[in-house]
Amino acid sequence: MHRGDKLQERAEAKNLVTPAHRIDPLADPRWVEFVERHPRASVFHTPGWLEALRRTYGYEAVAYTTTPPGIELTNGVVLCRVYSRITGRRMVSLPFSDHCEPLVNRSEDLEGLLGSLETDCRREGWKYVEMRPRTTCALSPGGMEPVQYFYFHTVDLSLELEGIFRRFHKDSTQRKIRRAEREGLTYEEGRSEALLEKFYRLLVRTRQRHQWPPQPRDWFRNLVDCLADKVKIRVASKDGRPIASILTLSFKDVLVFKYGGSDERFHNLGAVHLLLWNAIQDGKSNGVREFELGRSDSDNLGLVTFKERWGATRSQLTYWRYQTPTSTALSGWGIKLARNFFAHIPDRLLIAVGKMVYRHLG
Secondary structure, eight states: OOHHHHHHHHHHHHHHHHOOEETTTTTOOHHHHHHHHHHOOOGGGHHHHHHHHEEEEEEOOEEEESSSSTTTTOOBBEEEEEEEEEEOEEEEEOOTOOOOOOOOOOOOHHHHHHHHHHHEEEHTTEEEEEEESSSSSSSSOOEEEEEEEEEEEEEEEEEEEHHHHHOOOOOOOOOOHHHHHHOEEEEEOOOOOOHHHHHHHHHHHHHTTTTOOOOOOOHHHHHHHHHHHGGEEEEEEEEEEEEEEEEEETTTEEEEEEEEOOOOGGGGGHHHHHHHHHHHHHHTTTTTTEEEEEEEETTTTHHOOOHHHOOEEEEEEEEEEEEEETTOOOOOHHHHHHHHHHTTTTTHHHHHHHHHGGGGGG
């Protein structure tokens, strides 16, 4: 028997035990209630994040659950349908999200839901189904295979502020924070259009430095509109000039550092360090227990070192896929050529490229 036949036989057997129901998490009121009470839910599971993805990129959200209609949800796996003539039709849980834990407590339920996803992938002609769990043991992959690995860093905020600060690297982190305070940098926070514009200009500058286009401006506007007080933009300025900015997300007792930008000419002033330290202090005052510094490519030693100098704990993120035999990926040389091109085009064109390409990258 061929491997594909075996997978189909297994998936169909699972579905006989735990049939899957598909719901719209943006229309079914049970989803928001379920996410609010589930201990492993994150900001990436919320209707606000899903709605921002829909508005900006046109992604359709769907949740798979074993719970029948009309009954309080007990589990769920949320994904987005991504339609692209360039990169193919696929299901991703979730696009532009560092992680998205399957909110399933029983292994047999998870097996059944993954089996349903595999069956739908073949029947509907999807290129692949991708899962992005935060914990290594959260996913019983079945026919899925690991396709990407990242480092993931979190800062424990359960200590008092003084204890948190003592864990920072003395030379690279503590001194940078003190330097920023001596420099008299001004600090702003909020969700206004003016702050968004300052943040976006710095993001564009940073993306060009990293040879990659920025996300569309509307993505950040939609995050502010859809997530409301779960979003905060923080800006540091020197003599009225914005020199660094970060965007953080919050949900329950977790704070997430999601996006950032800076003017490299002022890096010696410690503005980014000041913003992260202010975010930590803000989080502590609001009962936050964990500060996520996000994922990093394992070979990006500079970024990994920067995060670990904040006393962060490193873990591994593994992304899993069930792929159809015809699946292909963008080759390494293709990405290298693209980066060389992005490094030499003006800001206006770089922004236009980002607006066109991101919906194909989710």
